[in-house]
Amino acid sequence: MLKINNLNAKIDKKIILNNFSLNINPGEVHAIMGPNGSGKSTLSNILSGKKGYDVTGEILYENKNLFELETEERAHKGIFLAFQYPLEIPGVNTNIFLKTSLNAIRRANGEKELDAIEFLNLVKEKAKNLKFEEEKLNRQLNVGFSGGEKKKNEILQMSILNPKLSILDETDSGLDIDALRIVADGVNSLRKKNNSFLIITHYQRLLDYIKPDFVHVLINGKIIKSGGPELALELEKKGYENFN
Amino acid sequence: MREKELNILKDYKYGFTTDIESVKAPKGLNQEVIRFISNIKKEPQWLLEWRLKAFERLKALKEPDWQKPKYPKIDYQDLYYYSAPKSFKEKPNSLDDLDPKLLDTYKKLGIPLQEQKRLNGIAVDAVFDSVSVATTFKEKLTEKGIIFCSISEAVQKYPELVKKYLGTVIPITDHYFATLNSAVFTDGSFVYIPPNIRCPMELSTYFRINASDTGQFERTLIIADKGSYVSYLEGCTAPMRDENQLHAANVELIALDDAEIKYSTVQNWYPGDKDGKGGIYNFVTKRGLCKGKNSKISWTQVETGSAITWKYPSCILQGDNSIGEFYSIAITNNHQKADTGTKMIHLGKNTKSKIISKGISAGLSDMTYRGLVDISSRANNSRNYTQCDSLLMGNKCGAHTIPYIKNKNLESNIEHEATTSKISEDQLHYCQQRGLNQEEAVGLIVNGFCKEVLQQLPMEFAVEAQKLVGISLEGSVG
Numbered sequence: 001m002l003k004i005n006n007l008n009a010k011i012d013k014k015i016i017l018n019n020f021s022l023n024i025n026p027g028e029v030h031a032i033m034g035p036n037g038s039g040k041s042t043l044s045n046i047l048s049g050k051k052g053y054d055v056t057g058e059i060l061y062e063n064k065n066l067f068e069l070e071t072e073e074r075a076h077k078g079i080f081l082a083f084q085y086p087l088e089i090p091g092v093n094t095n096i097f098l099k100t101s102l103n104a105i106r107r108a109n110g111e112k113e114l115d116a117i118e119f120l121n122l123v124k125e126k127a128k129n130l131k132f133e134e135e136k137l138n139r140q141l142n143v144g145f146s147g148g149e150k151k152k153n154e155i156l157q158m159s160i161l162n163p164k165l166s167i168l169d170e171t172d173s174g175l176d177i178d179a180l181r182i183v184a185d186g187v188n189s190l191r192k193k194n195n196s197f198l199i200i201t202h203y204q205r206l207l208d209y210i211k212p213d214f215v216h217v218l219i220n221g222k223i224i225k226s227g228g229p230e231l232a233l234e235l236e237k238k239g240y241e242n243f244n
Numbered sequence: 245m246r247e248k249e250l251n252i253l254k255d256y257k258y259g260f261t262t263d264i265e266s267v268k269a270p271k272g273l274n275q276e277v278i279r280f281i282s283n284i285k286k287e288p289q290w291l292l293e294w295r296l297k298a299f300e301r302l303k304a305l306k307e308p309d310w311q312k313p314k315y316p317k318i319d320y321q322d323l324y325y326y327s328a329p330k331s332f333k334e335k336p337n338s339l340d341d342l343d344p345k346l347l348d349t350y351k352k353l354g355i356p357l358q359e360q361k362r363l364n365g366i367a368v369d370a371v372f373d374s375v376s377v378a379t380t381f382k383e384k385l386t387e388k389g390i391i392f393c394s395i396s397e398a399v400q401k402y403p404e405l406v407k408k409y410l411g412t413v414i415p416i417t418d419h420y421f422a423t424l425n426s427a428v429f430t431d432g433s434f435v436y437i438p439p440n441i442r443c444p445m446e447l448s449t450y451f452r453i454n455a456s457d458t459g460q461f462e463r464t465l466i467i468a469d470k471g472s473y474v475s476y477l478e479g480c481t482a483p484m485r486d487e488n489q490l491h492a493a494n495v496e497l498i499a500l501d502d503a504e505i506k507y508s509t510v511q512n513w514y515p516g517d518k519d520g521k522g523g524i525y526n527f528v529t530k531r532g533l534c535k536g537k538n539s540k541i542s543w544t545q546v547e548t549g550s551a552i553t554w555k556y557p558s559c560i561l562q563g564d565n566s567i568g569e570f571y572s573i574a575i576t577n578n579h580q581k582a583d584t585g586t587k588m589i590h591l592g593k594n595t596k597s598k599i600i601s602k603g604i605s606a607g608l609s610d611m612t613y614r615g616l617v618d619i620s621s622r623a624n625n626s627r628n629y630t631q632c633d634s635l636l637m638g639n640k641c642g643a644h645t646i647p648y649i650k651n652k653n654l655e656s657n658i659e660h661e662a663t664t665s666k667i668s669e670d671q672l673h674y675c676q677q678r679g680l681n682q683e684e685a686v687g688l689i690v691n692g693f694c695k696e697v698l699q700q701l702p703m704e705f706a707v708e709a710q711k712l713v714g715i716s717l718e719g720s721v722g
Contacts, residue, residue: 048677051669071676080677087674090665091692100688101678108679140692157678 001026001196002047002165007057009042009221016042018221020057024165027193031207032200033232034218035240040200041084043218044169047198048081049074061165076108078164082154082171089141094153097141098123102160126159130186147174155186162190167198172206184209204236217243269326275299278427281326285396288403298416298426305420312612312644313552313581315525318490325428325461384444391436392447395463398434405436409467413496413533413560421492422529425461429494432462437472437503446702448477464495468503470536475506477705488516488551493528501536501563506544508701509557510709513549520579520608523551530557534566534592542569543586544700546709548716551580556614558587561595561623568597571697573709575690575716576609576641585615585646590623590656599630602694606637606717616648619656626656634664635693637686637717687714 002024009017016039024030034040046053049071059066066074089097103113114122127134132152142150151171158166168187172180187197187210199210207215207229215231216223219240225231235243269280278299282292307318385392391402398406416426433449449464468474491513497505507530516523526549532541543557553576559568570586588597597617605611617628634643645662667689675685690713691698698706698713 048673050673070681071673072679072681075677075679083674083677087668087671089671089675089689089692091695092688097678097688100680100684101675104679104681104684161678 001062002198003058003060005058005060007046007059008055009039009046010054011042011052013054016053016221017046020218020222022216022223024196024198026164026196027191028214029191029197029199029210029212030214030216031212031232032198032216032218032223033202033204033235035202038218039221040218041169042221044081044084044167044198044200047074047079047167072104073108076105080158080161080163080166082151082158082166082168084169084171084173086142086150086154088143088145090143092141093137094139094141095120095123095137098137098157098160101157105161123156123160126156129189130156130159131182132156148176148179151175151183152179155183159186159190162195164194165196165198166190167200169200170202171199172201172203180206181209204232207232219243267326267328268324271324272321273299273323273325273428277325281428281430284326284328285399287399290407291399294411294416295427298423299428301417302420302423302427305423307420311554311583313554313583313610315488315552318525320424323490326430388441388444389438390441390443391434393434395429395432395434395465398465402434402436405467406434406465409496409498410463410465411496413498413531414494414529418529421527422494425463425492425494425529429461429463432464432493432495433466434464435466435474435476437468437474439469440471441469442472443474446475446477448479460489460491460493462493464493465498466496466505466507467498468500468505468539470500471502472500473504473506475508475702477508477510477702479510479512488523488525489514490525491528491550493530495528495530495557497530497532497541499532499534499536499539499541499563499566502538503536504540504542505532506542507532507557508544508705509546510701510705510712511545511547511549511553512712515549515578515580516551518578518607520551523580524549526550526553526555528555530555531560532558532568533560534563534568534595536566537563537592538565539563540567540569542567542571542700544571544697545573545584546697546701546712547572547574547582547584548712550582553580553582553584555584556586556616558589559597560589560591561597561626562591563595564592565594566592567595570597570599570601570615571700572601573604573694573697573713574602574611574613575604575713576606576611577716578607578609580607580609581611582609583612583614585613587616588618588628589616590619590626590628590653593622593624593626595623595626597626597628599628599632600696601630601632602697603632603634603643604637604690604693604713604717605634605641605643608640610642610644612644612646614646614648616650617658617660618648618650619653619658621652623653624655626653628658630658630660632660632662633693634662635690636664636666683714686717690714690717 004020004022007017007020032040046055099119106113130152171183175183212229215227215229217225217235269277278295282295414422416423435447437443466476497507499505513524513526534541541559547553561568568588574582574584576582586599599615601613603611603613613632619626632645636643643664647660649658651658671689672685675688691710698709701709
């Protein structure tokens with residue numbers, strides 16, 4: 001599904017990703033763990049299409065060159081990024097944002113757009129599963145939401161859009177234990193044989209709830225070790241400093 | 245590919261010209277031209293004298309220069325003050341008599357002049373260059389005693405009403421452009437709503453400048469008699485031309501006891517090209533008088549066009565308990581400039597005013613909100629609430645807020661809030677990651693920013709305005 005080969009990324013001549021390679025097959029859950037400044041967020045930014053990076057190397061998504069796709073085209077083709085810091089958009093009702101987003105993606109894929117009632121039924125069901133208060137859906141997007149609410153809102157959007165490749169950028173940070181569990185349930189309910197996940201995190205604790213197929217350790221822009229879920233535990237014990 | 249699409253969209257949709265022979269007054273501003281205009285309109289002597297008085301006054305006035313946007317000196321002797329399609333020498337009696345080219349122009353503009361468009365339920369008066377072309381729905385309005393016609397026609401048919409109210413809100417001595425308008429105004433709309441009548445439909449005027457080197461000086465007069473209600477909308481477009489064109493209109497609103505006037509503008513004059521060449525100078529005087537007790541005047545404007553917009557739709561709250569409102573969205577892109585806002589003059593007791601202004605600047609443009617809230621010593625227990633928000637796109641544009649606040653009454657209250665924000669790359673990226681393209685993303689964010697004002701527009705126009713907001717800003721990011 002996603003093949004990253006020798007990706008190098010620089011910003012203002014500073015090397016952030018250094019010969020980074022990763023292969024994600026359909027249905028797999030990969031976790032990338034690394035300390036601050038290791039290049040985790042740069043990776044999610046580049047995958048989502050954010051500009052401002054000097055990039056070489058290759059990224060293939062469903063065998064197509066990802067760099068040839070605009071940000072929104074990547075979204076249309078099923079790439080979803082749960083943002084580390086979800087943005088506030090004043091004056092834009094959360095429901096309307098979600099509906100606009102869903103219908104933009106459906107339209108791009110030649111599917112029928114949902115009308116107001118169909119959409120409300122869908123969003124109500126998903127919100128209920130995530131224990132996301134319906135009242136918040138009528139508020140301005142992320143305005144006045146707590147950190148946890150913003151993160152839950154990301155997962156709500158993910159569950160509505162039902163993406164093929166979901167990238168979770170430190171979704172667990174700032175969540176209390178209950179919220180963490182709800183978010184993990186949300187992810188687990190989307191785990192299907194064609195849906196893949198890339199989970200970026202500092203901590204092992206999210207991986208208690210979402211069992212990854214692979215864990216990668218990212219230090220200084222490079223994966224220094226890959227393994228199964230046990231790698232996360234080892235890392236938690238030793239710390240990044242002493243890990244080699 | 246996207247680049248190309250963008251360029252097409254960026255082009256001004258209304259930038260066509262119509263090839264119609266026109267009758268013009270000789271170029272220049274002088275007594276003869278004013279007499280020519282008055283004569284061709286078969287005006288009564290009092291109106292000619294009124295015009296000449298304004299012209300005398302004009303000679304003593306100077307163009308104001310305190311506004312932020314500066315512009316090259318206008319040669320008033322090099323303009324045509326009257327231009328009418330030739331087929332108008334004899335006023336047409338019905339739509340069938342109109343030049344088909346003219347009908348075609350209005351069709352391109354999407355104005356429902358034709359009979360079959362009656363279903364739209366909007367009565368339209370259309371002004372083409374200097375002449376009012378047609379007024380639809382006349383009969384239906386006449387049944388209720390509502391007068392909606394061109395001001396030229398009103399001068400002929402209802403001279404006592406025109407004489408009683410014309411110039412009572414904007415006196416001929418007011419200021420340079422208002423006085424100029426009084427001397428040379430050509431046409432515009434006239435509305436009279438009789439006592440206790442609620443106008444059953446939106447009344448609407450479309451203004452269009454077609455001929456080159458032509459100034460458009462229209463005059464609109466709306467009177468809402470006791471206990472009546474009217475909602476009025478004006479829209480404006482002009483062809484693309486390299487030279488700047490002057491538009492100096494006067495709009496006077498008068499609300500008597502318990503009457504309400506809602507006046508909405510969607511202004512989309514040609515803004516000039518992306519290098520700032522051409523475009524309309526929109527120097528307009530709009531003022532409403534809440535003459536009676538419990539009366540209300542509400543201005544809503546969506547200003548997206550013109551090279552320079554310079555206007556302050558105002559309310560004089562003379563009647564006790566009267567209410568004035570001003571809702572504004574002003575958008576400037578490329579080299580456009582706007583200096584706009586309102587004046588709320590509180591004279592009566594318990595008067596209230598509300599100002600919501602949303603300014604959006606992009607490209608190399610510059611935007612100023614300028615507003616006056618003046619509470620007189622007699623206006624006990626009066627209140628004003630002002631909120632001015634500015635949104636910047638990119639880092640080459642400007643936004644300024646200049647509020648003038650005068651409160652001479654200790655019982656009264658004034659509140660002012662202002663914010664300035666910027667559309668961030670991150671917000672756009674967020675929306676695009678959710679499948680919206682850049683234009684959709686900008687449209688969504690800006691419409692969110694303007695929501696409180698868009699909600700004030702009549703339904704049909706809210707949709708149009710929402711689209712216009714998106715189109716005006718296309719290509720302004722990235």
